[in-house]
Structures are given as structure tokens and as C-alpha cells.
Amino acid sequence: MSRRKIWKSQDDIESDKIEQSLRDSVLAIVRKREEKVITGQAHNFGSDFLGSLLRVHHDADKKNRISIDDVIDECKVFFLAGHETTSSLLSWTFLLLAIHTDWQEKARNEVFELFGQEKPTAEGLPRLKIANMIINEALRLYTPAISLVRRVTKNVKLGKYEFPANMELHIPPLALHRNQDIWGKDAHLFKPERFSEGVATATRNNPMAFLPFGFGPRTCVGLNFANNEVKIAMSIILQRYKFTLSSNYVHSPLSLITVRPQNGVQIMLQTL
Numbered sequence: 001m002s003r004r005k006i007w008k009s010q011d012d013i014e015s016d017k018i019e020q021s022l023r024d025s026v027l028a029i030v031r032k033r034e035e036k037v038i039t040g041q042a043h044n045f046g047s048d049f050l051g052s053l054l055r056v057h058h059d060a061d062k063k064n065r066i067s068i069d070d071v072i073d074e075c076k077v078f079f080l081a082g083h084e085t086t087s088s089l090l091s092w093t094f095l096l097l098a099i100h101t102d103w104q105e106k107a108r109n110e111v112f113e114l115f116g117q118e119k120p121t122a123e124g125l126p127r128l129k130i131a132n133m134i135i136n137e138a139l140r141l142y143t144p145a146i147s148l149v150r151r152v153t154k155n156v157k158l159g160k161y162e163f164p165a166n167m168e169l170h171i172p173p174l175a176l177h178r179n180q181d182i183w184g185k186d187a188h189l190f191k192p193e194r195f196s197e198g199v200a201t202a203t204r205n206n207p208m209a210f211l212p213f214g215f216g217p218r219t220c221v222g223l224n225f226a227n228n229e230v231k232i233a234m235s236i237i238l239q240r241y242k243f244t245l246s247s248n249y250v251h252s253p254l255s256l257i258t259v260r261p262q263n264g265v266q267i268m269l270q271t272l
């Protein structure tokens, strides 16, 4: 049953407007892509995510089709889930590299060894071992998503705990990521070397100890995409600049869907 408010506050009106304009923007992109096929400028909808959605939307068999509202919703989910999280990870990674310039130097050396002054390549990205360790350590200390939500489908007994059906569980990855029993007394310190032998060794084969992308069937579908995106941005910046933290920076992590630096991360760039 859909619920409609009889009286709308100023915030409700504003939020409806924003939703409508978001929908209109996505719809304009969708229509532009469709137009290309209709006018014969393109033979198909494209090989990216939007192309895949449009193929299903226009499937010859009506039973397989998804509605235009589904297409728009999927685009909104991927845009929001993919943008906020990755920008949060990039910000924290650069904060940590601006403070720990020894690791910045190690990461830069690796980038130069693999790519020189050239653009990062798809084959080279999985070989960025130091960058991977740094990204994992940033994800551990400043995990962008600080709550994973699950609903209990039936009564369950787990050890001394009983969970009734329909209960909502909020799992806090940050509490696990900074737990000294799991990570040791230096759990609060930035030490990418923890991940030198991979995540399984760092967590002593406890997959629940490190949950930046969640776990199980609903684990983040953009995990590899995000990892590559951050590695590309990191490589391009490291190839061009050295950087340190500005004295204007005030540490104030703010939890607003993701955890972000409230006032941004101010860094001082020095051209190489």
C-alpha cells in the first residue's frame, strides 16, 4: 500500500523536487541513448551498464522486460552506491598518504616501475601490490559504509543469543576493523604492511574481521570497479605530484550515509 501525505512540509516539497529533477536527468540520458538506436546512429544500446539495462527494457519477449522506472531506479542506485563510497575512500586514502609520506613514496615508486609516465593499464592495475595494501588499510581504518543491515527471517539461536524473526540487525564493520583482539594493540595505527600477504592472512582467515564491502550474497557488486577506480586515480596523481597535509585540515569524520571528512581534506601539492 502506498502512503501519501495529506500535508507536506517544506522539506517534503524540496525532497520531491530533488527526486523529480534526478529522475528527469537520468531519463534524459536514457532517452539520448535510445534515440541513437532509433535514428540508426548506433546498432545497439551499448556494452556498458546502461546498455544492458536498456536491452532488457526493450527485450523482444514482454515477459523479460523491465519497466522504465526500474531502469531509472537501477541507475540511481548505482550512481549513489558507487559515487559516495568511492569518493569517501579516495579522500581518506589521500589523507593517510599525505601524512605517511614514506608510504606515498613506496606507492609512487611502484607506479613508476609499472607504468613510468604512461597511463595506468588494465593489465598493470592488479599488479599494484603496495597500492592494494594501502587501499585495504584505508578501508579498514575509515570504512565508508559503517553499518550493514540484515533482517532475521526466522527465529535463530546463535550461541547464547536468540534472534526473533523480523528483527533488524545492524552490523558495525568499523567496530570489527578497529578491534584490538582481532588486529592487535596497534589496531588504530595506519600499517599497510598488515595486508602484505593478502586479506586472508591479515585477518587470520576470519572473513568477518574485514567487511568494507559487506559479505555474502548481497556483497558489493562494485567492489572490483571501486578498487580499480581508486588505483587509477592514485596512480595518475602520484605520477604528477608529491603531497603533504595542509595545516588547515581539521580531522572531523562525519557519518552521513557514508563516512566522509566533514570539511574535506586539504593537501599541499608539489609538482614533480
Ligand code: HEM
Pocket: 077, 078, 081, 082, 083, 085, 086, 089, 143, 144, 145, 148, 149, 211, 212, 213, 214, 215, 216, 217, 218, 219, 220, 221, 222, 223, 225, 226
Ligand atoms: C569504496 C567503494 C565502495 C564501498 C566501500 C562499498 C560498500 C558497499 C557495502 C558495504 C555494501 C552492502 C553489502 C552488504 O550488505 O553485504 C554495498 C552494496 C552495493 N554496492 Fe557498493 N561499495 C563501493 C563501491 C561501489 C560501486 C563503485 C558500485 C557501483 C558501480 C557499488 C554498487 C553497489 C550496489 C548496487 C550494492 C547493493 C548490492 C545488493 O544489494 O545486491 N558499490 N557496497
